[in-house]
Amino acid sequence: MEPACPQAERCGGARARRLQTSVAKRVIAAEPKQTMQTVIQVITTGRGSLRNKIMSDPQLDKKFGFIKVWAKQPGRPHGWAKIHSAHDAHGAINLEWHARSGTLICRVVTKFGNKPNTIIGDFIDYLLARHQSRILAIHIMRRSVREN
Secondary structure: OOOOOHHHHHHHHHHHHHHHHHHHHHHHHHHHHHHEEEEEEEEEOOOOOOHHHOOOHHHHHHHOOOEEEEEOOOOOOEEEEEEOOOOOOOEEEEEEEOOOOOOEEEEEEOOOOOOOOOHOOOOOHHHHHHHHHHEEEEEEEEEEEEEE
């Protein structure tokens, strides 16, 4: 094993360990942080935007407890919407509609270390209760995302 300090024999074991620890901390701090992101892909049939149907559904907030944050906002790309959970599920879901493929892409965002399972469950419950006839498949994917 190669010593951490080139002058390990002269500087002693304790100092070499401190130097090695300090170098290791700098290397870890310089690496980008990885977080997990959950993406829900909903494959649909029929005509019209499922995102628009979701955002115009009066039951979304009354019965299922989701708060509409914004749908079409100036300066944002078209086809985006955002909903928050009004229950104890901390987080939001960004909705993006792809018309050509008839696919709704839902990106789940949670903060402060909260797990996305509650908001995902509530959202899947809503989709199957209100839009089941249009849904062909629902895919839930977890992926690692690097943050700089």
